[in-house]
Amino acid sequence: MVWWNLYVIVFIVALTLGLVLTPAFKKLAELTEFYDCPKGQWHKRHSKPTPLLGGLALCISWAATIVIGIMASQSVRDNILDGAVITNLPGISKVSSELVFICLGAVLATLLGLYDDKFNMSAKTKLAGQIAIAIIAVTWGGVKISFLMPSPIIGWAVTVFWIVLIMNAINFFDNMDGLAVGTAAIAFTFFTIVSAESSQYFIAVLAAATAGSAFGFWFYNHSPATIFMGDSGSHFLGYNLAVLGVLATYYNPSQATTHLPILIPFFILAIPLFDLCAVVIIRFRAGKPVYIGDHNHISHRFLNMGMTRKQAVLMVHLLAIAIGLSVLPLMWGDMRTTVISLLQAFTILFLVTLLQYKVKKNSEGEPNEKPSLEK
Numbered sequence: 001m002v003w004w005n006l007y008v009i010v011f012i013v014a015l016t017l018g019l020v021l022t023p024a025f026k027k028l029a030e031l032t033e034f035y036d037c038p039k040g041q042w043h044k045r046h047s048k049p050t051p052l053l054g055g056l057a058l059c060i061s062w063a064a065t066i067v068i069g070i071m072a073s074q075s076v077r078d079n080i081l082d083g084a085v086i087t088n089l090p091g092i093s094k095v096s097s098e099l100v101f102i103c104l105g106a107v108l109a110t111l112l113g114l115y116d117d118k119f120n121m122s123a124k125t126k127l128a129g130q131i132a133i134a135i136i137a138v139t140w141g142g143v144k145i146s147f148l149m150p151s152p153i154i155g156w157a158v159t160v161f162w163i164v165l166i167m168n169a170i171n172f173f174d175n176m177d178g179l180a181v182g183t184a185a186i187a188f189t190f191f192t193i194v195s196a197e198s199s200q201y202f203i204a205v206l207a208a209a210t211a212g213s214a215f216g217f218w219f220y221n222h223s224p225a226t227i228f229m230g231d232s233g234s235h236f237l238g239y240n241l242a243v244l245g246v247l248a249t250y251y252n253p254s255q256a257t258t259h260l261p262i263l264i265p266f267f268i269l270a271i272p273l274f275d276l277c278a279v280v281i282i283r284f285r286a287g288k289p290v291y292i293g294d295h296n297h298i299s300h301r302f303l304n305m306g307m308t309r310k311q312a313v314l315m316v317h318l319l320a321i322a323i324g325l326s327v328l329p330l331m332w333g334d335m336r337t338t339v340i341s342l343l344q345a346f347t348i349l350f351l352v353t354l355l356q357y358k359v360k361k362n363s364e365g366e367p368n369e370k371p372s373l374e375k
Contacts, residue, residue, distance in 0.1 A: 011208045013065050013209075026220070026226060026227045035051060036230060050226075053230075054229035058229060058236050059107060061213040061217075063103060065209040069205065069209070102141040104136060105134075106236060106243075109235040109238075117232055130164045134159070138163070145162065162242055162246065165273075166238045167238035170184060170238035170272055171238060174233070177225035178218055178225065180237065180272075181214050181237065182313065182317050184237040187241055191207040191241075193328065194248055194268075194331065198248070198331070223309055256338075257335060258330075258335060264331070270320075270323050270349055275298050278298070279296050282296045298316060302315050302316070302355070319352060330342070
């Protein structure tokens with residue numbers, strides 16, 4: 001319980017910083033006229049310019065929480081924290097170099113998105129930047145997929161692909177007020193639980209900090225949003241989701257009787273991944289560039305079913321929670337528990353698939369924007 005108390009404290013600190021810094025960056029965006037303007041971009045449905053520095057608020061509240069945590073860990077005394085926590089504090093120095101590069105990657109991801117928000121980079125340039133950021137995290141940040149990888153080189157390449165994939169999945173998914181950041185906040189919460197249950201203390205702390213900053217920003221971004229996070233926010237969230245999905249260890253032979261817990265990150269991120277696959281297939285079949293935005297996302301299909309925008313976002317969040325809860329028992333269950341949990345998760349995903357194709361594609365006009373990775 002001592003560690004759980006620490007996770008809660010970290011979450012509250014990040015949440016508080018997010019609640020405080022987001023209005024400050026909203027004001028800064030207004031002073032600098034850093035707005036998200038529709039500009040005739042056909043897939044954007046907000047009617048007026050909206051402040052667009054939410055991604056910086058996310059990143060800085062997260063980074064500040066980490067800095068505060070490191071400073072606190074160096075100044076605590078034995079009579080403040082439990083002995084179990086004190087004993088593990090020296091481990092921070094062992095991962096300090098990796099943590100620096102992981103944080104560097106998060107900051108660079110935010111800045112890459114911020115530059116695109118301002119100057120609308122080409123798809124190729126943005127993709128090159130995403131790959132470079134992923135390489136930093138994998139090469140120097142110690143973020144590597146090794147399980148079932150036949151060689152370190154293949155594991156290195158697969159991890160780079162995973163980071164770029166999740167960054168773009170969240171970027172594509174950011175199409176309604178509060179949708180992407182709410183889904184990401186739910187995922188960060190599950191990563192905190194998974195890491196905590198596996199006694200991966202520092203990963204759980206990192207996940208709790210990211211969850212807190214995401215929930216703090218969501219308070220201002222849910223419908224009707226007063227500030228957008230833009231590509232800077234979607235890149236920050238996507239990068240951290242990808243990194244935490246790799247850093248956490250899911251299979252513990254002392255708890256689980258199968259290796260299937262390695263599927264947990266795929267299910268935690270299932271909704272944005274399924275949405276990404278669906279819209280890419282739809283655009284490919286229509287002969288359109290996959291990086292141009294449209295209204296074929298699952299959230300838009302809920303709208304076409306008669307839901308309001310708030311109801312559509314809530315439905316997506318409930319699906320994300322249901323899938324995450326269904327796969328948590330994989331960590332400690334036997335084969336019967338594992339099979340039932342997977343069947344439940346796949347049933348929910350099958351429902352999502354049906355919903356994706358239930359409503360016919362919205363036949364709106366052609367996009368008239370400069371080709372770039374989806375906003």
